[in-house]
Amino acid sequence: MVMDYLYDGSFDGLLTCIYHNYYLEKADGIYVQELYQPALLIESYSVVTNEQLSSRVYKAIEDKLSDESLHHIYHAFLSKYVDRENIILKYLRLGFRMGPRIDSYHTHPDVQPLHKIARKVTTEVHRFLGLLRFTDNGSFLHARLAPDHNILCMLADHFAERLRNERWIIEDEKRNLAVIYDGMTRNRGSKQRHWYIICLDAPLVYPAQGCDPYQELWKLYFNRISIESRSNPKLQTQFVPLRYRGNLVEFEPLMNET
Structure with missing residues (x-):
């Protein structure tokens, strides 16, 4: 019988599923319970998050793989990809056999997907630290x-x-x-x-504070420092994608220009 493990969406919950996979019954897949869609001939089991069990898996990753592997796994877990749990499961099954060498196998089909999504998360974190x-x-x-x-x-x-x-x-x-x-x-x-x-039940809303002079100075600086003849919208979009600009004050018009 095919067995899927369902969990609460937390990192501790995922690691508890990994523990169950090794010490109770092998999982064919791991999924967030509230997003799971049952299928015929597939049995599912709801795993209760256990911090003691998750801590044992956490330490096993540190001891048998590496801190770098733990970093990759956690960043992959934070990604938006719906199958991230199973990418992590495949990576760990291989990792517990290969040990710390696993991250040198960049093109392995059970390593490359995890490295790829972890890298996307890392890149976005660095972007927002500046944006x-x-x-x-x-x-x-x-x-x-x-x-x-x-x-x-x-x-x-x-x-x-x-x-x-x-x-x-x-x-x-x-x-x-x-x-x-x-x-x-x-x-x-x-x-x-x-x-x-x-x-949050709804977006946070605050009373209007009026014009912020520091924001206006920043927008003025942003506009004045740019050199029109060297304008490169394509390069700018590469570093500051359009989807991020809604919350960037420098892309709003100056008050005296509205």
Whole structure:
């Protein structure tokens, strides 16, 4: 009988499924439970997330593969691809046989797909580290983005360090999620900082604050620094895709030009 494992969509849940695959019954596929569509002749089993079991799998990846492999797996998990769990499952089945050498087999059919989607996530994270724009709402900073991949947690660590003394919210419009940072450390001397990811029922809306002079100065700088004779829209689109520009203030018209 074909067996599919269903889980809650969390990374711990996925690693719990990996544990079940090795120690209980081999899985033919792993899927997010709320997105799963049952099929004839396929049995499914709902796996309850267990942090102790997921920690054992996490440590096994660190010990038997490498930190680099763990990095690839986590980034692949954050991707938008619906079959990412099974790409990860195939990679791990091979990895636990081959050990740390696995990432040198770039063209292997069970390695290349995972490397490819992990690389796409990494690229998008780096893009948004430079493209994210915050607005001052008085008591906190707020930024919106609509990334292809689920990268809020990757941005949170960076900005919790970069804007460590500020309170801020980063909102993922595509997934109705937001990461909230309170401007405080977890405890004295700790580098781990408070940030939380929450689900939103609707996009966050704030009272109009009027014209922000700093935003207007930034837009003016952006317009004035460009050299018309060297304008290269194709190259600009390559580095700043059109789908990202809706939340970039420099692509909005100046107030005196509207």
